[in-house]
Amino acid sequence: MSELVEYHQNLMADIRREADASGIFPVEAFFDRMTERLTEAGELEVADRAYYQSGDGGQRLRIDGYAGDxxxxxxxxxxxxxxxxxxxxxxxxxRGDVPPILNPLIRFLKRxxxxxxxxxLNEVSPAFQVSDLIITTWSRVTKVKLILISNRQYIGRSDTLKLAEFxxxxxxxxxxDLARFERFDRSGQAREDMVIDFARDFGAPLPALKASQTGAALESYLLIVPGAQLAAIYDKWGARLLEANVRSFLQARAKTNKGIQKTIKDEPELFFPYNNGLSTTADAVSCVRTDDGLSIASISNLQIVNGAQTTGSIHASLKSAKDQLSQVFVQMKLTVVPPDRSEDIVPKISEYANTQNKVNAADFFSNHPLHIRIEQFSRDVVFAAREGERHDSKWFYERSRGQxxxxxxxxxxxxQKKFDLEFPKAQLFNKTDLAKFEYSAxxxxxxxxxxxxxxxxxFAKEIGEAWSKSNAMYDELWYRRLIxxxxxxxxxxxxxxxxxxxxxGYRANIVTYAMAKVFKDASREKQVLDLDxxxxxxxxxxxxxxALLLAAAEANYVITHPPSGxxxxxxxxxxxxxxxxxxxxxxxxGDDFDGCLTLQETARTNERDQRKKKRxxxxxxxxxxxxxxxxxxWREILVRxxxxxxxxxKDQQILQICASMPRQIPSELQSKHAITVLERMREQGLVAE
Known part of the structure; x- marks a missing residue:
């Protein structure tokens, strides 16, 4: 059985199970599951389901969802x-099957x-709401992006298609398609390599200065990129350039972005001295020698790890200050990072480079200590079998896609059968799930x-600040309460x-609102929800x-009865x-809800007991x-x-006790200190790993 066939079987089983358990149509379960992948992959920021279909043949209209405002x-x-x-x-x-699928979507857009x-249309109809959003925002629309999601395998080529006129x-x-989703679920890779060919697409290779010595661990270059060229690159690849970045372009609302756009419009020749430029990475570069020296002919999988706002503001100037872009130049620091080292290196580059709109950069990456700790808990912490079931189980935390x-x-x-009992598919969760659970509560x-x-x-911004102050609270009991x-x-x-x-419709909204409401109402003067x-x-x-379903019904009413206008x-x-x-x-x-609560002091006592046990x-x-x-x-460590x-x-005294074993045995506290000394000496290069 091929990997794609196996993936399809598992996908269909999951969709049918979800549809049966929730009482929804399989296509709804498919939409929810696959649009989660789209947001994670950066194809879109949000996906709201809005199903509508009418007509037949050449008059058929169809939409399943939209990507927000x-x-x-x-x-x-x-x-x-x-x-x-x-x-x-x-x-x-x-390829010939694509127009009959996309043209009804284009016809819907026209109508x-x-x-x-x-x-x-009825005002509560999703089609009414999408139509109203399109009418309201059309003057601000610069591009329409059609996304076709399918559980079939696409065997065509992504070249020119004859679609309906617009x-x-x-x-x-x-x-x-199925194969693209399968690639993403296995490795987080769902696309062909993104190759920016300066020689072919922009007239000539880009002059560069090599900033690393021969044989260095990583190659580095300095480049000066014309603003119009950077805008064109972003216009073509968009958010793909920012997948490793810690934030999306904040439009023109942040003071930094307003300043950037003002400089482009009023003083474009001063953009270079005013702006800090970009910090970027790539999988590979192709260099050539020209009469003017070293130049870069192409860059594979460019990632802007610092400079999202600069790039976004320059791109926005295609519309607001296109003539001035010819005078704008941007400095770019480019580091070539092999794919197998990117998860370790790229977050550090981003963290150290980001200074504007300060954020905790490393919090966005899967190798942050919090994610590693949760992953370890998820592999070790066993939960007792549910009533009526025979097997204990664990929850599998997918720190990075494909694990x-x-x-x-x-x-x-x-x-595999044993694995499925230990880690049921329904108990799989990832970083964005973690954030939804925590922020709903x-x-x-x-x-x-x-x-x-x-x-x-x-969530990452908040958790990063809390972690930097103390990570002691993120212990095993915290993990169990997360579950x-x-x-x-x-x-x-x-x-x-x-x-x-x-x-x-609005299931996702109702779920998070209902959960938030019950947690809020359970938090009384001396009581909280009994998560234990x-x-x-x-x-x-x-x-x-x-209680949850009562809150859900109320949430449904509030969401579907917005204020006038x-x-x-x-x-x-x-x-x-x-x-x-x-x-x-x-x-x-009802009175029986009190049985779902526990005293705050009891919850805190459990926390103290857990920390004591951990110590x-x-x-x-x-x-x-x-x-x-x-x-x-330990004698050798002491001497060195x-x-x-x-x-x-104090270090010498404790190491002397360790070196005198078995005549003296260090206490638990002394042992912890000895391990700390050992780790410190390793960091200083005095002791090998």
């Missing part, structure tokens, strides 16, 4: 259409721009509703579509389920005012390591440290 994405209007086939076999489609079409604004299209599917693929069929459903990437960016939040979130996802009041009871049972109790409910759910509207409502959860465990572990290394090892005068009197 174009005013929040540099004027790009993203529209999504699904090509879903409920089949056990891998189906294919070619949706008219007030006549909009006003003929002359107002440029239209681009992309296909995310789950690749870990399973390396096993024999017998080992913390009372930020309007931020969660803005999409996985924006929510994760906010309790995951259980609540996933339970709501399954139950909301089954409710009689649910009319379809939830992770122990690995299930939501009946009283808690009733607000027509788009998905956009309404992204506003603080929407959360304030639900937060202030009084709900009667004891750490002490035992350190003592065991010291004893296992033996007295000769004393010779280099790197030891304090």
């Amino acid at each position: 174009p005013r929040q994405s540099e004027g790009v209007l993203g529209l999504i259409v699904c090509d879903f086939v409920d089949s056990d076999e891998v189906q294919t489609f070619g 949706a721009r008219t007030e006549k079409f909009r006003d003929a 002359g107002d604004v440029p239209i681009t299209w992309s296909v995310w 789950f599917i690749n870990a399973r693929a390396r096993l024999t069929p017998a080992q 913390a009372g930020h459903p309007h931020i969660v509703s803005r999409g996985a990437q924006k929510n994760f960016a906010e 309790a939040k995951a259980i609540i979130f996933r339970h709501l996802e399954a139950e909301v579509p089954k409710q009689p009041w649910y009319e379809g 009871a939830i992770w122990r049972r690995q299930a939501v109790s009946q009283p808690l389920q009733r 607000v027509r788009n409910m998905s956009e309404w759910a992204k506003q603080q005012a929407c959360w304030s509207g639900l937060e202030g409502r009084r709900l009667d959860y 004891e465990t750490d002490g035992i572990s350190a003592q065991s390591e010291v004893v296992n290394r033996g007295s000769e090892f 440290g004393a010779a280099d005068r790197k030891l304090t009197p």
Whole structure:
């Protein structure tokens, strides 16, 4: 069985299971699952489902979703259409099959721009809301991006296609087919290499100065890029250039961006001395020698790790100050980082380079200590079997894309069965899931509703600041309570579509709002929601389920009844005012809801007990390591440290005890100190790893 066939089988099984469990159509489950990949891959920032279909043949209209407000994405209007086939076999489609799928979407766009079409629809119809958004924002739209998502395999070529005419604004299209999703799920790679060919596309290679010696660990170059050229590169590849960056372009709202655009418009010749330039990385570069010296002919997979705002502002000037761009030049620092080292190197470049709009850059990357710690917990912490089940299990945290599917693929069929019992597919979660669980519980459903990437960016900023002050709270009990939040979130996802009041749409918004509401109402003067009871049972109790669904019904009402003048409910759910509207409502959860709560002091006592247990465990572990290394090892460390005068009197005293084993055995506290001295000497290069 090929990897693609196996992937298709697993995908269809997951979609059918999700559809059956939640009472939704398979195509809805497919849309939700696959648009999560699109946001993670940077294809779009947010995906809101908005299904509409009418007519036949050449009059057919069809849309499945849209990519949020174009005013929040540099004027790009993203529209999504699904090509879903409920089949056990891998189906294919070619280039000639694309126009019949995309043209109904283009026809919908044409019709949706008219007030006549909009006003003929019911105001609660998703099509009405998309049409109203398009009419309201059309003057700001600079590009239309059509995205076709399919569970079939595309066997065509992505070259010129004859699509329906649409002359107002440029239209681009992309296909995310079964094979592309499979590549992304296995490795996070869903695209062909992005090669910027200066010689072919921009007239000539770009002059460069090599900034690294022959044989250096990494190649580095300095370049001066014309502003018009940088704008054209960004216009073609867009967010792909910023996948390693810690933030998207903040449009012109931040003071930094306003200053950049003012300089371009009023003093373009001063842009170079005023601007800090770009820090970039690439997988590879192709260099040539010209009469003027070294030049770069092409760059493979360029990533702007610092300078997103500079790049975005220059691109925006294509519309507002195109004539001035010819006088704009940007300095670029380019480092060639091999793909196998990118996860270690690129975050550090980004962290050290970012100074504007200060953020905790490393928090966005999968090798941040928090993610590593959660990953370790997820492989070690066992949860008792649910009532009626036989097997204990674990939750699998996918720190980087592809870990789950690749870990399973390396096993024999017998080992895979054991793996599936230990790590059920339903207990897989990733970084953006983590942010949704935490921010829903913390009372930020309007931020969660803005999409996985924006929510994760906010969460990462907050968690980075907290981590830098102290990481002690992120212990095993914190992880177990995180899983309790995951259980609540996933339970709501399954139950909301089954409710009689649910009319379809806004499930994601209702889920995060309902969870936030219950957590808020449970936080009383001396009580909080008993998360420890939830992770122990690995299930939501009946009283808690009733409370969650009561809050969900109220959330549904608030979201679908926006204030006068607000027509788009998905956009309404992204506003603080929407959360304030639900937060202030009084709900009667019933007397049995008190059984879902615990005293704050009890929760804190559990935390203190956990930290005490961890200290004891750490002490035992350190003592065991010291004893296992033996007295000769510690004698050598003592001699080396004393010779280099790197030891304090306390260091020497404790190392002497370690060196005198077994006559003296260091205590747990002394052992921890000895390990700290050893680590310090390693950092100083006095002791080999």
